[in-house]
Amino acid sequence: MEQKIRVLVAKPGLDGHDRGAKVVARAFRDAGMEVIYTGLRQTPEQIVNAALQEDVDVVAMSILSGAHNHLFPRVMELLREKNMDDVLVIGGGVIPDEDIPGLKAAGIAEIFTPGTATGTTIEFIKNNLKRKA
Amino acid sequence: MNEIETIQQANTAYEAGVQKAAARFPERKKMFTTGSNAPVNTLYTPLDTKDINYVEKIGFPGEYPYTRGVQNTMYRGRLWTMRQYAGFSTAEESNKRYKFLLDQGTTGLSVAFDLPTQIGYDSDHALSQGEVGKVGVAIDSLADMEILFDGIPLDKVSTSMTINAPASVLLAMYIAVAEKQGVKPEQLNGTIQNDILKEYVARGTYIFPPEPSMRLITDIFAYCSKDVPNWNTISISGYHIREAGSTASQEVAFTLADGIAYVDAAIKAGLSVDDFAPRLSFFFNSHNDLFEEVAKFRAARRVWASIMKNRFKASNPKSLMLRFHTQTGGSTLTAQQPDNNIVRVAIQTLAAVLGGTQSLHTNSKDEALALPTEASVRIALRTQQIVAYESGATETIDPLAGSYYVESMTDRIEKEALEYIARIDSMGGAVKAIERGYVQQEIQDAAYSYQMDIESGERVVVGMNKFQIKEAPPTGLLKVDPIVGEQQSQKLRELRAKRDNAAVKNSLVTLEKAAQGNDNLMPLILDAVRCYATLGEICDILRGIFGEYQQKVIL
Numbered sequence: 001m002e003q004k005i006r007v008l009v010a011k012p013g014l015d016g017h018d019r020g021a022k023v024v025a026r027a028f029r030d031a032g033m034e035v036i037y038t039g040l041r042q043t044p045e046q047i048v049n050a051a052l053q054e055d056v057d058v059v060a061m062s063i064l065s066g067a068h069n070h071l072f073p074r075v076m077e078l079l080r081e082k083n084m085d086d087v088l089v090i091g092g093g094v095i096p097d098e099d100i101p102g103l104k105a106a107g108i109a110e111i112f113t114p115g116t117a118t119g120t121t122i123e124f125i126k127n128n129l130k131r132k133a
Numbered sequence: 134m135n136e137i138e139t140i141q142q143a144n145t146a147y148e149a150g151v152q153k154a155a156a157r158f159p160e161r162k163k164m165f166t167t168g169s170n171a172p173v174n175t176l177y178t179p180l181d182t183k184d185i186n187y188v189e190k191i192g193f194p195g196e197y198p199y200t201r202g203v204q205n206t207m208y209r210g211r212l213w214t215m216r217q218y219a220g221f222s223t224a225e226e227s228n229k230r231y232k233f234l235l236d237q238g239t240t241g242l243s244v245a246f247d248l249p250t251q252i253g254y255d256s257d258h259a260l261s262q263g264e265v266g267k268v269g270v271a272i273d274s275l276a277d278m279e280i281l282f283d284g285i286p287l288d289k290v291s292t293s294m295t296i297n298a299p300a301s302v303l304l305a306m307y308i309a310v311a312e313k314q315g316v317k318p319e320q321l322n323g324t325i326q327n328d329i330l331k332e333y334v335a336r337g338t339y340i341f342p343p344e345p346s347m348r349l350i351t352d353i354f355a356y357c358s359k360d361v362p363n364w365n366t367i368s369i370s371g372y373h374i375r376e377a378g379s380t381a382s383q384e385v386a387f388t389l390a391d392g393i394a395y396v397d398a399a400i401k402a403g404l405s406v407d408d409f410a411p412r413l414s415f416f417f418n419s420h421n422d423l424f425e426e427v428a429k430f431r432a433a434r435r436v437w438a439s440i441m442k443n444r445f446k447a448s449n450p451k452s453l454m455l456r457f458h459t460q461t462g463g464s465t466l467t468a469q470q471p472d473n474n475i476v477r478v479a480i481q482t483l484a485a486v487l488g489g490t491q492s493l494h495t496n497s498k499d500e501a502l503a504l505p506t507e508a509s510v511r512i513a514l515r516t517q518q519i520v521a522y523e524s525g526a527t528e529t530i531d532p533l534a535g536s537y538y539v540e541s542m543t544d545r546i547e548k549e550a551l552e553y554i555a556r557i558d559s560m561g562g563a564v565k566a567i568e569r570g571y572v573q574q575e576i577q578d579a580a581y582s583y584q585m586d587i588e589s590g591e592r593v594v595v596g597m598n599k600f601q602i603k604e605a606p607p608t609g610l611l612k613v614d615p616i617v618g619e620q621q622s623q624k625l626r627e628l629r630a631k632r633d634n635a636a637v638k639n640s641l642v643t644l645e646k647a648a649q650g651n652d653n654l655m656p657l658i659l660d661a662v663r664c665y666a667t668l669g670e671i672c673d674i675l676r677g678i679f680g681e682y683q684q685k686v687i688l
């Protein structure tokens with residue numbers, strides 16, 4: 001049997017807007033992935049620890065508070081420290097276009113902004129996995 | 134044959150005609166639905182409203198059951214308060230924005246706090262990193278609050294503050310700023326959101342578990358009923374429930390179920406219903422389905438009036454009136470072709486006004502992208518002013534009453550809300566239903582099915598899943614300077630060096646002792662803020678005694 005793709009859906013920072021994260025998590029699950037959702041208010045340390053413990057292939061972070069430039073790169077830093085370079089990391093939320101190049105340079109593979117269909121994100125994950133699921 | 138029979142006969146003939154026409158030219162869709170996915174008939178006639186008793190169910194404005202509005206003259210007497218939610222960066226920056234808004238004709242202030250403030254952390258706390266000043270203004274102590282309202286006479290404006298878990302602390306700061314301006318607490322007008330239950334299900338800025346949170350809330354009810362009598366002590370909010378994806382009926386049901394829980398808690402704390410109920414206020418959303426939204430506001434008023442009268446035996450008419458603030462629907466805005474959002478907001482504004490709102494915030498066109506600029510806030514405010522002064526919607530009261538469609542939909546929403554409330558009652562009330570995750574699950578299911586309808590194209594969002602164009606990235610968005618975090622930390626260092634630290638410590642020790650007992654905490658929190666104890670210090674004391682809420686994670 002084919003191994004399921006394991007995804008950690010995470011809410012970094014103090015932001016309480018989790019409608020998007022939950023809808024995306026459910027869409028991933030309906031697409032046959034194994035989904036772990038962290039709940040609100042996760043520090044970068046907590047997210048990376050969860051990713052390690054759950055042995056996920058993908059970390060998908062959602063943030064609408066504007067703290068992405070601080071929190072996303074911090075998660076990437078910690079993943080590298082733990083030699084988890086083979087985890088695909090994506091982000092979504094209210095993120096201005098001008099911030100996207102910087103986030104990609106920090107190692108976030110793609111940023112999905114408002115209006116993205118869940119199918120687009122699912123396709124992206126399937127096509128860009130770094131590990132063999 | 135009486136009139137109804139005549140209409141019935143004509144209606145049967147009409148329906149046969151519809152069948153025939155549809156056989157040749159099929160209708161656009163198999164199923165027609167409202168914005169909340171409720172079925173909509175081809176036509177509404179007197180047959181749909183024939184069982185409604187006018188006097189009992191619709192009645193007159195300013196009279197039970199208040200379906201047509203809470204005041205006798207509504208907007209012919211006074212327009213709604215035009216209140217734009219604003220706040221970002223530092224107290225200095227936000228103070229400038231408030232003065233701009235007042236200058237442009239807003240009639241009330243509405244303060245947005247940043248996330249650290251809403252969750253009771255000082256700006257220099259580790260968890261505040263990256264968040265300071267982002268979604269609202271950073272307030273650490275009375276010193277920031279003094280700057281925030283500098284030059285704004287607190288006896289002249291009414292101020293709404295979107296603050297929940299630490300509402301007591303921010304209200305205390307507001308009272309203390311007023312004192313410094315020579316304004317007495319009894320002269321203050323305004324609202325604190327102070328609605329913790331919807332934080333657990335939809336908004337996420339909780340701190341403490343439900344029980345001590347309810348105690349903080351009822352302490353505020355008791356304190357204000359004596360000392361700040363014109364203050365709205367809570368704004369029971371459906372707004373965020375709807376933003377989280379609920380339907381219109383769920384918005385009414387879950388909000389009023391929360392309302393019941395607050396009234397129950399206050400009565401249990403020894404207050405008598407008519408002492409605090411007149412100061413309860415509500416906060417609803419306004420989405421794009423004009424008629425359903427109007428019906429929702431009318432149904433909410435009718436259901437609440439009956440709950441207060443029949444369940445709680447309130448006798449002061451003010452206890453029965455559901456007064457509410459409205460905000461247009463943030464989640465209906467698109468990042469694509471943002472100018473289209475102006476049109477959405479105009480429809481939503483009209484819905485709120487036709488629904489009889491007491492105050493209104495209109496969203497700005499750029500809010501799916503960033504915090505709004507001054508220019509886009511001005512258009513949002515002008516939208517309200519155009520509806521107020523040019524549309525004619527304000528010249529008579531509740532002009533959609535008697536519409537077969539709107540009246541039957543008002544009945545439908547009332548019925549659905551009552552069914553939900555009965556289910557929540559059977560679980561032991563809103564607190565229990567939230568602890569079980571029932572409310573969250575209902576909202577999430579609705580949110581998911583809405584998203585799937587958009588992705589299948591069944592629901593059209595103009596510019597997003599239909600009528601798309603290639604667009605250049607938006608320019609001129611508001612950006613909060615990341616230096617704000619450092620500036621706030623610097624201010625805190627200076628404050629801690631120059632304030633009377635012995636007095637701070639004393640006030641915190643007293644507060645800690647009281648939190649372990651049953652005394653009203655408001656006067657003690659007021660003492661603490663007066664000597665410049667910080668928000669984080671006060672909340673830390675309470676965290677130590679009350680503990681912290683652990684979210685129930687449900688997918």
